[in-house]
Amino acid sequence: MRRMLIFIFIFVASLSGLLVLMAKTAVASPTATIMVNSAGDEPDATGGTGSCATAGGFCTLRAAIETAQMQPGLDVINFSGSFTINLGSALPVLSEAGLTIDGVGHTIRINGGGNNLNVFRINGEAIVLKNLRVYGSGIGYSNIWLQTNAVEVEITNNIIGDDNPGTGGCGNSNLSYGGIYISSGNVDAAKTTAWIYGNTIKCQVGVPGDGISIFGSQYVVVGADPLGNATAVQQNIIDVNNIGIAVTNNAQRNQIRNNQILNNVIGIQVNGSGRTSIWANIIEDNTNYGVELVGGTAVNYVGCNDFEEDDALARNYIRGNGSAGVYVTGVSSELKYISCNWIGTDNNGTSADPNNYGIHVTGDAPSTWIVNNLLSGNTLDGLRIQNSGGSNLVMDNIIGLDHTGMLSLPNGQHGIGIFDDAGNNVIGSTFSTATGNVISGNTNYGILISNSPATTLDLNKIGVAIDGVTPRGNGYDGLHVSSSMGTQIGTLDFPGTQIIAHNGENGIYLEDVQETMIVTNTLLLNNESHGLYVWQSQGNHFTPRKVQGNGSAGVRIAGNTSINNAVIPQEIYGNGGLPVELGADGLEPNDPGDADTGPNDLLNYPEVTETSGTIVTGTASINTFAISIYEITKDPTKPGGGGIFRGTKLVGGSGIWSIDLADYNLQNRPVAFVAQQGPLTTFLLTSSPLSPVTQLGYELFLPAIVKN
Secondary structure (H helix, E strand, C coil): CHHHHHHHHHHHHHHHHHHHHHHHCEECCCCCEEEECCCCCCCCCCCCCCEECCCCCCCCHHHHHHHHCCCCCCCEEEECCCEEEECCCCCCCECCCCCEEECCCCCEEEECCCCCCCCEEECCECCEEECCEEECCCCCCCCEEECCCCECEEEECCEECCCCCECCECCCHHHCCEEEEECCCCCCCCCCCEEEECCEEECCCCCCCEEEEEECCECEEECCCCCCCCCCCCCEEEECCCEEEEEECCCECCEEECEEEECCCEEEEEECCECCEEECCEEECCCCCCEEEECCCCCEEEECCCCCCCHHHHCCEEECCCCCCEEEECCCCCCEEEECCEECECCCCCCECCCCCCEEECCCCCCEEEECCEECCCCCCCEEEECCCCCCEEECCEECECCCCCCECCCCCCCEEEECCCCCCEEECCCCCCCCCEECCCCCCCEEEECCCCCEEECCEECECCCCCCECCCCCCCEEEECCECCEECCCCCCCCEEEECCCCCCEEEECCECCEECCCEEEECCCCCCEEEECCEEEEECCCEEECCCCCCEEEECCCCEEEEECCCEEECCCCCCEEECCCCCCCCCHHHCCCCHHHHCCCCEEEEEECCEEEEECCCCEEEEEEEEEEECCCCCCCEEEEEEEEECCCCCEEEEEHHHHCCCCCCEEEEEEECCCCCCCCEECCCCCCECCCCCCCCCCCCCC
16 A cells, blocks of 8 residues: 555656646647747747747747647647737747747737837638737838738637737837738739638728728628628728728728727728728728729729629628718729729618718729719718719619618718819719719708719619608709700600609709700609709700699790700700790780890790681791690699690791691690700700690680780
């Protein structure tokens, strides 16, 4: 028994010694777990023997990395407790394929101490950093740098940039100048350069101050794991940095998805790069822009993209940013595609969480497609296009209403503002019957176009809900165009309908415009003032389909320089004033010789001098080359009057005209006439108001007043 007790004692004593030795020295095998047991920063002293031991016999993080990279196998570095590791220099470059450093179960702080170094440098394949706190890189450096040969890297569940982040605060932020910097040269589309997910990246506020910087690299995924999972577990929180995520230097084919990006100066910046997909993020409360797109070397996507076309899954929520939710600038012919985002609202799409502008396109930036977004609740315009290079398409958006398209959620100024030579834009669609915009409920104008040529607007609902019926007027004009040439409102011979209705002032207001067309699929209904008001404008052509229910005249041409405006509505009646007024309220009587001047030269309406059977003969001003014919619903010389366009007869220009109403199936129908003075080109015709009523077989109504 005594010998046995002595044996047991010796065995226990030996085991205790072994445990003490193991506490100081972690022995690694080809697939070993190396256990860091010290907060020190001393290097390995074993010379590559496979043991992790400093001169003092402990295993530091630095020694563990050196040990792992001197032996084959997939090594995992863990920690025996919680440590704060203060580095005197950068850690060894991580280059061993498959190396994992995992602080699971403990609080592991790795502090660069502001010593102007990259804390971790990764230059190998399938390297994993997780469950660490990494900070203190110093001026001009990043806490984690993925170098040329980095590929299939995972960075997950770390706190980067702040040793102890709290709500709204920064701990060691003054020593962290870059979070993750990626300059990998990976060009293999079969390999992902990095998956970055589940991290808090916070308080990089110096220079460069980027939470994540993708510099010229490809195939980086920010916000999803290698299996494609992108839930709350994989979400990165990127908070209180200079730029939350910066994509620069012709970086290509990168995904930014499923992140919460907030309280940065700029949320995401894509500068001179392409094929970036930004989707399923919450981008909020950044001081300046939520997303900034500068130039571009290939198409960039904000929202729906090549990877995910389901609106609800691809949608970004972009809100509460101090400047534009999305800001597009810089010369580039490449497409910028902003689609299926909710910009300016809460998660439910029913309450305002305003950006300054919803989307702002400027700086000669062309070729931006803005499709199927909710742009509501913003402080200024839902969309502003300013000094843009043109070829922008705005289609299928809801602007000024909630996500249902039924309830008002106004932008603080205009639904859309187009300014400063921002020309050649399409607002709505010219190739589909179901892809116009709903632009309603906004505080000022639905659409304001100023000093910008050649905008086409079609298939929009301006002032009504998405159902096309429910009144949701904009506060001022539905469409206001000034100092612009070549605006086209509607599309000729197009099957769809454009509605401009229920707005607080005019349906359309035109000031100092030329070569503007309103064509036959546009309806001007129930606006508080005029259906169409034209001021000091020349050489325009107006043929809207319906002008009805407006509070004042259906169409008013005003201002002495308003000349050569052709007005041929398809249906015009039931307005609060006359169907067409030149100048002041009421029908301006004809004057002998038509010598007076004013809006449309106060062109005399045609006068009927004789009727015989179905033939009507009359007089008109010299150079009246055509007479338009209206079937009358109510006396056009009185408020509410007007009729339906039935055709135009060329009459030569001599001042004498004759029309057989049987040619228009208007026998025994009340009619009125409009003079069209030429030459007969689109933008040089001048129209008169509608004449008094003529009805064959009944009393002939002639003007009661003739000016001397």
